[in-house]
Amino acid sequence: MRLSEFWRRMGEAFGPAYARSVASDQVVPQLGRTVDDALRSGVDATVVWRAVAAAYPDRVPSRLR
Template identity: 70%
Template structure:
């Protein structure tokens, strides 16, 4: 998954402003206790980060974006 696709999906699932907040403020256990932004900056694959988002927010991410 491209990084632009990742951000597009996150924006679509949460809205642009809230998506950025989640990316920088919410620590996810699935990412080893890192935020989305930290995981991406560390070189984690976008698909791995996206799967962590889907697991952490199953009610917010629509099935068509999974």
């Protein structure tokens, strides 16, 4: 997954402003760090997205999983 697609999905799931907050402030359990930290360290965007979807099943619609 390209980063542009990752951020599009984040924006759709959380809204643009809250998506940035989730990415920078919330530690995703499956990653053991924030989204921003994971992406910066080279974790594939698809892996990060799947971790986000698992951590926020009530926010991420099934069509985006």
